[in-house]
Amino acid sequence: MEPAKNLQLDFLYFMRLTRGLEDRIDNLLKQGKVVGGFFRSLGQEATAVGSAFALDKKLGDIVSPLTRDLGAMLVMGAKPREVFAQYLARGSSPSHGRDQNLHFTDLDRGFIGTISPLGALVAVMNGVVLAARMQGKKTVGMVYIGDGATSTGAFHEAANFASVQNLPLVIIAENNGYAYSTPTTRQMRILNLADRAKAYGLPSEIVDGNDVLAVYKSAQRAVARAREGGGPTLIEAKTFRMRGHAAHDNQSYVPKELLDQWRKRDPIDSFERFLRNEQVADGSEIEEVKTKVEALLADDLAWAESQPAPRPEDAAGGVYGGEFERALTS
Numbered sequence: 001m002e003p004a005k006n007l008q009l010d011f012l013y014f015m016r017l018t019r020g021l022e023d024r025i026d027n028l029l030k031q032g033k034v035v036g037g038f039f040r041s042l043g044q045e046a047t048a049v050g051s052a053f054a055l056d057k058k059l060g061d062i063v064s065p066l067t068r069d070l071g072a073m074l075v076m077g078a079k080p081r082e083v084f085a086q087y088l089a090r091g092s093s094p095s096h097g098r099d100q101n102l103h104f105t106d107l108d109r110g111f112i113g114t115i116s117p118l119g120a121l122v123a124v125m126n127g128v129v130l131a132a133r134m135q136g137k138k139t140v141g142m143v144y145i146g147d148g149a150t151s152t153g154a155f156h157e158a159a160n161f162a163s164v165q166n167l168p169l170v171i172i173a174e175n176n177g178y179a180y181s182t183p184t185t186r187q188m189r190i191l192n193l194a195d196r197a198k199a200y201g202l203p204s205e206i207v208d209g210n211d212v213l214a215v216y217k218s219a220q221r222a223v224a225r226a227r228e229g230g231g232p233t234l235i236e237a238k239t240f241r242m243r244g245h246a247a248h249d250n251q252s253y254v255p256k257e258l259l260d261q262w263r264k265r266d267p268i269d270s271f272e273r274f275l276r277n278e279q280v281a282d283g284s285e286i287e288e289v290k291t292k293v294e295a296l297l298a299d300d301l302a303w304a305e306s307q308p309a310p311r312p313e314d315a316a317g318g319v320y321g322g323e324f325e326r327a328l329t330s
């Protein structure tokens, strides 16, 4: 059975919000206003949005997204204005201008921000869900990992630990074809990331990562299994990174034909087509989603641009368990 119409329109809303937000950050970058790099999720929005929608915030579910999973953070409740302020390094951004992009956490809203050492977050999330289980909670964790990161030692240790401990964890392994400039075929001798799960006795599924409904349904199954004590699942989402690793990378190493092929499978275009063809929503309802997204992004960007730069005297605050902060304010 398909999810209710409202939910399907929410999927569209959050995919559009992700794309619109990233389009604007791209513009800000070109205007020289972004501090640091810009890693976007163009083409991968359905994986992040569809999977996060399978979680239940009321039960304390938690995600740890990577740079391609802005959509999951938005679904959990991160605000576009916070993301703009992060990239613009404003003093009132969640990281107070000390760090950029998606490196911010809010446990109350259920997200642990991106960290750079790839693979390590699977172990962190093991700890999060193990602790929750010891406290008698029904929390499920969802951790995102790229194809390249599934080749780290950290990933293999953590996947094994999750399986042995039967932890309530869903691993979303995003196979987007490349780890920076390395194609998946140059870093593993197996066809599917899902094959890696077998080594640890983990159930796995392979899903079309550009099909938001398929991702949602697959994640729902995995979340239900985890919630009922059935342990972790690895979901391989097959998708494609439609831009370079970050904005500075022109992805000249990606064959043009491959990009053309995946462009035809754009997750937002194809979902809008599906909504129309299946008569879930008509053109004006789809347009309404766009208008709502545009209005929110315009407001939030104006807010973020009006925010002050960080104060120099705050640079050392929050670095060593608040010691410097206390010293500065006392």
Ligand SMILES: Cc1ncc(C[n+]2csc(CCOP(=O)(O)OP(=O)(O)O)c2C)c(N)n1
Pocket (backbone or CB within 6 Å): 068, 116, 117, 118, 119, 145, 146, 147, 148, 149, 150, 152, 174, 176, 178, 179, 180, 241, 245
């Ligand atoms: C342990 C570790 N090794 C290397 C890096 C440098 N690095 C950052 S992103 C990246 C590529 C990641 O590729 P993948 O996991 O496939 O994710 P994608 O960027 O394709 O979404 C690398 C090698 C890192 N951050 N952490």
